[in-house]
Amino acid sequence: MFIDYLIESIKKKKSPVVVGLDPRLELIPDCVKKKYYDKYGKTFKAASEAILEFNKVIIDNVYDIVPAVKPQIAFYEQYGIEGLDAYIKTCKYASSKGLLIIGDVKRGDIGSTSKAYSSAYIGKSDIEGEKLEAFPADAVTVNPYLGDDCLKEFIEDVEKYSKGIFVLVKTSNPSSSQIQNLMSGDKKIYEIVALMVDGWSSNYVGEYGYSSIGAVVGATYPEEAKMLRKLMPNSYFLVPGYGAQGGTAEDVVNSFNDDGLGAVVNSSRAILYAYKREKDELVENYGAAARKEAMKMRDAINKTLEKHGKKYW
Incomplete structure (x- = not known):
């Protein structure tokens, strides 16, 4: 079961940190x-190869200190088929290093379309009876806006292939309140979604008491996270918004349960481009700078969890 693999890796590496592999070409070292560029010109092929090399160096420097990576597919899709090839190769390379892959794809649609999305990202695609994996991932992010007939297709593949999903509940962006905070009766929309997630998750609980049906809850909303933690006690939280978006170790504490488990915290820009803040280092050392930042984040979160009596190791 995905969630058991994730928790075992967290405990082994003593780290709830997820590195978001969101490659921004303008920030990749020259x-x-x-x-x-010299070999292919300023083309999609060149962009794809540069992204893949950059990602591999990041992975080589963090695979032993974090349990998972989270590639955001839009940063690859913008470079067409070549970009998607870099996404696939990045996922396969990270997997070969023992990392779990959380595909940040935010898919969700009506039943048959949702089934196709699920087959592509956590299931297998059927070609005349031959089952093939299109985009390798251990879990994906899912948009619940279309309701049960969207998510049940993903949940079927969660069970069939021992995968996971993280359902968008309360996202980290400032304008999330425009829809997620609207009232429906006596509850906000994100609370209703949380109750739906809790209902789904109870059927897929692993040996550590957590479910492979998780939730995305932003670090930038710590008070909401405290309440959502109570509404979804068995769901693992994927927590974006740490670092560049302003979230801190104190902000993410409420996403964890008293056992010190229950959440993984994502950081992308702060880790990937840490070399830009290391003025005493050559840009060729961007991998070492990323490792240093990931360790700093890990230690800050662990220290804060321990301070709040939520030690998991």
Whole structure:
């Protein structure tokens, strides 16, 4: 079961940190991009190869200190088929290093379309009876806006293939309140979604008491996280918004249960481009800078959890 694999890796590495692999071409070091521009010109192929090399170096420097990576597919899709090839190769490379892959794809649609999305990302695609994996991932983010007939297709593949999903509940962006905080009766929309997630998750609880049906809850809303933690006691939280978006170790504490488990915290820009803040380092050392930042984040979260009596190791 996905969630058991995730928790075992968290405990082994003593880290609830997830590295978001969101490659921004303009922030990738020139020393990486130049060789591919010289070879392929300023093309999708060059962008794809530069992204893949950048990602591999990041992975090589963090695979032993974090349990998972979270590639955001939009950063790859913008470079067409070549970009998607880099996404697939990134996922496969990270998996070969023992990392779990959380595909940040935010898919969700009506039943048959949702089934196709699920087959692509956590299930298998059927070609005349031959079952093939299209985009390798251990879990994905899912948009619940279309309701049960959307999510049940993903949940079927969660069970069939021992995968996981993280349902968008309270996202980290400032304008999330425009829809997620609207009232329906005596509850806000995100509370209703949380209750739906809790209902689904109870059927897929692993040996550690947590479910492979999780929730996305932003670090930028710590008070809401405290309430959502009570509404979804068995759901693992994927917590974006740490670092560049302003979330801190104190902000994410409410996403964890008293056992110190229950959440993984994502950081993308702060880790990937840490080399830009290391003025005493050469840009060629961007991998080492990323590792240093990931360890700093891990230690800050662990120290804060311990302070609040939520030690998990």
